Amino acid sequence: MNKYLLHGKLVAQPGHGEQLRSILLKASEQVSASPGCRLYLISRDESDPDTVWVTEVWESKEDHAHSLQDEGVKELITHAMPILKGKPEGGQELIVVGGVGIGKE
Amino acid sequence: MNKYLLHGKLVAQPGHGEQLRSILLKASEQVSASPGCRLYLISRDESDPDTVWVTEVWESKEDHAHSLQDEGVKELITHAMPILKGKPEGGQELIVVGGVGIGKE
Numbered sequence: 001m002n003k004y005l006l007h008g009k010l011v012a013q014p015g016h017g018e019q020l021r022s023i024l025l026k027a028s029e030q031v032s033a034s035p036g037c038r039l040y041l042i043s044r045d046e047s048d049p050d051t052v053w054v055t056e057v058w059e060s061k062e063d064h065a066h067s068l069q070d071e072g073v074k075e076l077i078t079h080a081m082p083i084l085k086g087k088p089e090g091g092q093e094l095i096v097v098g099g100v101g102i103g104k105e
Numbered sequence: 106m107n108k109y110l111l112h113g114k115l116v117a118q119p120g121h122g123e124q125l126r127s128i129l130l131k132a133s134e135q136v137s138a139s140p141g142c143r144l145y146l147i148s149r150d151e152s153d154p155d156t157v158w159v160t161e162v163w164e165s166k167e168d169h170a171h172s173l174q175d176e177g178v179k180e181l182i183t184h185a186m187p188i189l190k191g192k193p194e195g196g197q198e199l200i201v202v203g204g205v206g207i208g209k210e
Contacts, residue, residue, distance in 0.1 A: 005148050005160070007112060025203045032205040039144070039206030041162070043110050043199035053199050055110070055160065057146070057206065094148035094158050098130045100137040101144030101162065103208030 001098045003038060004061045008091025010052045016083040017050035023080045024052060030072040031056075036063025038102050050085070057096055106203045108143060109163045113196025114156060121188040122155035128185045129157060135177040136161075141168025143207050155190070162201055 012020040021042055028040040036059035043053040058064040067073060117125040126147055133145040141164035148158040163169040172178060 005146070005158075007160070021202055028204045037206070039204070041110070041201050041204035041206070043201045045199055053110075055112070055204075094150055096146050096148045097126055099133045099144070099146035099160075101142065101146070101208050103206050 001096055003096040004058045004064060005094040005096050006054075006056045006058070006064060006091050007094070008054055008089065010054065010080070010088050011048075011085045012050040012052065012083050013085045014050055017044070017048075017052060020050075020052050020080060020083055023076055024054060027073060027076045030070060030076065031067050034063070034067040034070060034073075036060060037067065054091075057102060061093075106201055108201040109166045109169060110199040110201050111159075111161045111163070111169060111196050112199070113159055113194065115159065115185070115193050116153075116190045117155040117157065117188050118190045119155055122149070122153075122157060125155075125157050125185060125188055128181055129159060132178060132181045135175060135181065136172050139168070139172040139175060139178075141165060142172065159196075162207060166198075 010020060021044065024042045028042060031037050031040050038059065039057035041055045045051040045053060115125060126149065129147045133147060136142050136145050143164065144162035146160045150156040150158060
């Protein structure tokens with residue numbers, strides 16, 4: 001299979017977790033049209049309401065990098081930046097070797 | 106959406122990473138038939154060939170717990186235990202609030 005998995009955390013400024021999740025849900029709709037996007041999930045963390053996790057699977061690391069150049073995605077990043085607490089960390093990078101449940105080809 | 110995400114690491118004894126991944130790929134076929142299983146991905150980590158990551162999404166935490174009682178899954182756990190280095194850690198638990206890419210309902 002060999003796909004690119006990125007599992008990363010974004011922390012919103014206090015009280016802005018819900019707003020950040022809302023922006024990322026819009027981002028998920030945008031990226032679902034990007035070439036190579038296989039999975040883009042937004043999760044919350046019960047231990048901290050202002051922390052948001054994004055779990056992405058792409059056909060390749062290059063497909064992910066390419067998606068960040070999309071105008072709609074860039075605009076959403078512009079909306080998210082002011083409510084982030086500090087800079088986003090890089091996230092965990094893995095190589096998916098197999099499994100079940102991914103939808104579209 | 107509100108689904109249960111579990112992202113956890115298993116470390117094999119030196120040189121047994123490939124064998125552990127193979128067992129987990131069989132497990133992914135088993136659990137795909139379990140009620141509530143939405144995603145079960147096996148990944149490797151470029152920084153350590155003996156580390157395997159499992160990323161699961163279930164309709165509920167209870168569905169996940171229930172799947173561990175499946176006879177086929179229990180048998181695969183029995184195969185995996187002797188090649189693990191130490192006990193598996195609990196893994197990261199999150200609540201998926203939305204996104205795209207999950208396949209079957």
